[in-house]
Amino acid sequence: MATIALRNLVKSYGKAEVIHGINLDIADGEFVVFVGPSGCGKSTTLRMIAGLEEVSGGDILIGDQVVNELDPKRRNIAMVFQNYAIYPHMSVRQNIAFGLYTSPLSRDQKDARVTEAAKMLGLEALLDRRPAALSGGQRQRVAIGRAMVRNPAAFLFDEPLSNLDAQLRAQMRIEIKRLHQRLGTTIAYVTHDQIEAMTMADRIVVMRDGHILQSGTPTEIYDAPVDVFTAQFIGSPSMNLLPAVDAGGRIVAQPGGPLLVGLRPHDLVVGVPDGAFTVSGEVTAVEPLGHETLVHFLAEGRPVTATAPARMIPAIGGTVQASAAAGALYLFDAATEKAMGRR
Amino acid sequence: MTTAPTAPALAMPRIRPGRIVIWTLLFLGGVIMVTPLIFMFSTSLKTAGQVYDLRMIPAAPTLDNYIKVLSDGRFLRWFFNSTIIALTVTLSNVFFDSLVGYTLAKFRFRGRYFVFLAILSTLMIPTEMLVIPWYLMSAEFGWLNSYWGIMFPGMMTAFGTFLMKQFFETVPDDFLEAARIDGLNEFTIWWRIAMPLVTPALSALAIFTFLGNWTAFFWPLIVTTSQELYTLPIGLSSFAVEQAIQWEMIMTGASLATLPTLLVFLLLQRYIVRGVMLAGLKG
Numbered sequence: 001m002a003t004i005a006l007r008n009l010v011k012s013y014g015k016a017e018v019i020h021g022i023n024l025d026i027a028d029g030e031f032v033v034f035v036g037p038s039g040c041g042k043s044t045t046l047r048m049i050a051g052l053e054e055v056s057g058g059d060i061l062i063g064d065q066v067v068n069e070l071d072p073k074r075r076n077i078a079m080v081f082q083n084y085a086i087y088p089h090m091s092v093r094q095n096i097a098f099g100l101y102t103s104p105l106s107r108d109q110k111d112a113r114v115t116e117a118a119k120m121l122g123l124e125a126l127l128d129r130r131p132a133a134l135s136g137g138q139r140q141r142v143a144i145g146r147a148m149v150r151n152p153a154a155f156l157f158d159e160p161l162s163n164l165d166a167q168l169r170a171q172m173r174i175e176i177k178r179l180h181q182r183l184g185t186t187i188a189y190v191t192h193d194q195i196e197a198m199t200m201a202d203r204i205v206v207m208r209d210g211h212i213l214q215s216g217t218p219t220e221i222y223d224a225p226v227d228v229f230t231a232q233f234i235g236s237p238s239m240n241l242l243p244a245v246d247a248g249g250r251i252v253a254q255p256g257g258p259l260l261v262g263l264r265p266h267d268l269v270v271g272v273p274d275g276a277f278t279v280s281g282e283v284t285a286v287e288p289l290g291h292e293t294l295v296h297f298l299a300e301g302r303p304v305t306a307t308a309p310a311r312m313i314p315a316i317g318g319t320v321q322a323s324a325a326a327g328a329l330y331l332f333d334a335a336t337e338k339a340m341g342r343r
Numbered sequence: 344m345t346t347a348p349t350a351p352a353l354a355m356p357r358i359r360p361g362r363i364v365i366w367t368l369l370f371l372g373g374v375i376m377v378t379p380l381i382f383m384f385s386t387s388l389k390t391a392g393q394v395y396d397l398r399m400i401p402a403a404p405t406l407d408n409y410i411k412v413l414s415d416g417r418f419l420r421w422f423f424n425s426t427i428i429a430l431t432v433t434l435s436n437v438f439f440d441s442l443v444g445y446t447l448a449k450f451r452f453r454g455r456y457f458v459f460l461a462i463l464s465t466l467m468i469p470t471e472m473l474v475i476p477w478y479l480m481s482a483e484f485g486w487l488n489s490y491w492g493i494m495f496p497g498m499m500t501a502f503g504t505f506l507m508k509q510f511f512e513t514v515p516d517d518f519l520e521a522a523r524i525d526g527l528n529e530f531t532i533w534w535r536i537a538m539p540l541v542t543p544a545l546s547a548l549a550i551f552t553f554l555g556n557w558t559a560f561f562w563p564l565i566v567t568t569s570q571e572l573y574t575l576p577i578g579l580s581s582f583a584v585e586q587a588i589q590w591e592m593i594m595t596g597a598s599l600a601t602l603p604t605l606l607v608f609l610l611l612q613r614y615i616v617r618g619v620m621l622a623g624l625k626g
Contacts, residue, residue: 052520073526085517089539102526146525 002063002076002153002186003028004049010057011044011210019044019210021058026154026203031180031187035197035233036207042190043158045207049188050079050156062153073102078147082159084139086131092118092142093127099146110149117145120179137168144179154186161196173199194234198222206230228260228337231330237265237294240304242279243334251277251329251343255300260337262330263304268322270295270308275323276343279304283314295320380601386594394590408595417570418596421578426603428493428563428574429556435498436552437545443499444507445533449519459508465501474565481566492566493574497556503548510544511537546614553607557600575600 004026011019019041026032034042047053049060051072059066067075078099086095096117100110118124121141131139140160147155157176161169177200180187191197197204198218206213206221206229214226218234225231231239245257253261261277268279281299293308297320306322314320331340386394388404396402412418447459477496478487486492514537522532538545560576567573573581579596582589 050520050524052523072520072524077524079521079524081517081521083515083517085515085521087518087536087539089542098522099525146521150525 003061004154004186004188005061006045006049006058007061008058009045009048009055009060011041011048011053012056017056017210019048019056022207022210022212024205024212024215026186026188029184029186031177031189031200031202032205033189033191033197033201033203034205034207035191035194037192037233039209040207041210042192042205042207046079046156046158046188046190049075049154050077051075052079076150076153077156078150078152078154079156079158080140080143080147080160082162084131084143084163086139086142086146088131091128091130092123092134092145095131095142096123096127096145096149099149103150113149114145117148120148120182121145121175135168136164137172140164140172141175144176148179148183152185154188157187157189159191160189161191161193169193169196176200195236198234204234206233224339224342225330226339228262228332231262231332231339235264237305239264239330240268240302240306241332242300242302242304251331253277253279253300258334259340260332260334262332263324263328264330265294265305266307267324267328268304268306269324270306270314270320270322271312272323276326277329278321278323280319280321283316283318283320286313286316288313295322297322383594383601384598386591387598389591391589391591408591409599412592412595412599417573417578418599420571421573421575422599424490424572425557425575425600428490429553429603431490432494432497432556433549433552435494436500436503437549439499440503440548441507441511441538441541441545442533443504444509445511445537447504448508448511449514449516449537462501462504466505470561474562477562478565486566488567488569488572490572493563493572496562497552497559500552503552506544506548507541510541514540543614546611550607550611554604557604 004024006022006024008021008023009019010017010021022045024032034045036042044053048055049062051067051070051074055068060068062075062077087098090098093114096114097110100113103110105113114127115124118127121144123138123141123145126134126138131142134142143160160176161172164172173196176189180200189196189200201218203215204218204221205215208229214221214230216224221230221234225234228241232241240263241260242253242263243255243257244251244259244261245254246259251259251261263277263279269275279299281297281304283295283297284303285296287294287296288310290310292310293313295306295308295314297304297306304322306320308314308320327342329343331343332338333340381399385399385401387408388406389396389401390403390405390407393401393403443462447455447462473496481487481492481495486495518536518540519532522536527535558576559574560580563574564577564580567577570578570581575596579593579600582593582596
């Protein structure tokens with residue numbers, strides 16, 4: 001196990017700088033999830049940690065050692081790729097054992113490690129199969145098994161669940177989380193899926209355009225986003241934003257106002273007569289989810305999503321009013337888009 | 344009034360006229376391709392007197408020609424020469440073309456495109472233009488009348504390099520990077536990971552190279568003067584000159600010479616088809 005530290009880390013391709021001097025400390029045994037939209041630099045950062053991309057500036061430390069110039073194999077890390085990268089010409093057993101290809105362990109010791117990993121991942125019955133005969137989830141488990149057998153100092157996951165369907169993704173999220181709890185190894189995990197980030201991470205690192213915008217526990221990021229981007233990126237459905245003014249202590253929606261008021265759809269409830277903030281508009285779509293209903297409407301020309309009790313399904317074209325309670329309002333400066341606290 | 348249920352009419356598959364035209368053309372093409380081979384085999388079973396009797400099935404088929412050809416030490420020698428040369432050149436191409444193709448496909452280095460274009464540009468030069476420099480080079484280095492002299496121009500080919508580069512480009516980088524993280528060196532990554540993933544292309548390259556060298560005539564004719572070093576095509580042509588064109592013997596030799604190529608094709612054809620299909624899919 002090991003700590004990972006990034007010190008003013010920079011990555012450039014020619015003259016184009018894509019990572020702009022980021023700093024981060026990942027504690028021993030911590031599960032850190034890098035999250036952000038495509039092109040934000042999260043995968044590039046992970047690949048630099050792995051040694052698959054050269055560092056243009058700054059330092060990467062694994063444990064106490066600066067590893068900038070070390071080959072990937074000397075960093076004692078293991079990586080799981082988005083498309084599994086398990087070798088189609090080898091059986092499951094050979095694929096898992098391949099993680100030990102250069103290991104000085106004896107054949108028996110290697111076999112024991114493979115069997116142990118297969119047992120832990122529920123792959124025992126599949127050891128002699130080829131990858132073509134496995135499902136997506138099983139393939140991903142093989143990839144994890146290949147990483148596990150090496151007992152690496154840290155695991156790096158590069159969007160490992162992106163190719164799986166929603167049900168399998170939910171299942172694998174739990175499995176990876178359990179694996180982390182059992183092994184206790186440091187994990188750096190990249191995803192663009194904020195649900196993965198929220199459900200799995202000890203700490204989330206939100207990235208955008210090669211910068212780290214915010215780093216914190218899932219609750220911290222959800223409850224106190226530093227800016228509009230983070231607020232909208234984390235949480236599903238996405239946070240509503242409306243221009244507003246502070247009218248003597250009460251926040252009121254107003255086009256062109258100096259504030260942006262952020263409202264999580266689950267805090268904005270249809271049918272509640274009054275609250276700290278009230279908004280109304282014409283219903284454009286309704287999504288009954290069983291336990292609740294998502295109501296989409298237009299307020300001040302902007303799309304807003306609110307929730308309604310399960311059995312309340314407003315008519316499309318009708319007018320609804322939704323309110324949020326005190327403490328549920330996120331305020332942002334409309335000019336800088338930086339957070340100004342909650343109200 | 345009720346009517347007895349009628350038996351459902353048998354569904355006749357509808358044959359489209361376009362299909363008939365295509366099948367007819369393919370059939371004719373097949374006949375045109377196969378007829379010379381059948382005629383070759385048929386002639387090899389005839390006696391000298393029957394050669395100009397153009398029946399496909401000989402009146403009195405005989406294996407005497409095969410016995411004669413196989414008991415002639417020269418034929419076996421030429422067969423051996425062709426086998427050694429075709430196999431060596433094939434192995435060399437499979438190894439070096441794929442090594443260079445892999446490097447050009449998977450490594451970023453200064454001058455990569457220039458090297459690739461330089462290799463590709465040699466495809467534009469006809470063999471006839473290269474023969475004189477090859478000959479002068481062979482004479483200078485003492486390679487005339489040697490296996491090496493016959494083989495060296497084909498030990499690596501631009502076509503093979505191009506083919507392998509195109510296929511290696513389809514191998515996802517993640518495979519190679521995963522192996523890099525697992526601690527493999529670059530040569531082992533190529534050999535253990537990348538090569539097995541392009542087996543169809545390797546098979547296609549092996550077949551093309553083997554067939555090309557098995558039937559090569561022009562350069563081996565120029566570079567060899569000793570009968571000991573003749574390859575099968577040169578040897579068979581010398582049959583024609585020396586023995587006042589004994590067609591039945593030439594056809595017997597040719598039939599025997601066809602066997603290895605048939606064998607190679609039969610063994611590897613499924614890979615060839617897969618290789619062609621994959622190349623097509625990649626567009």
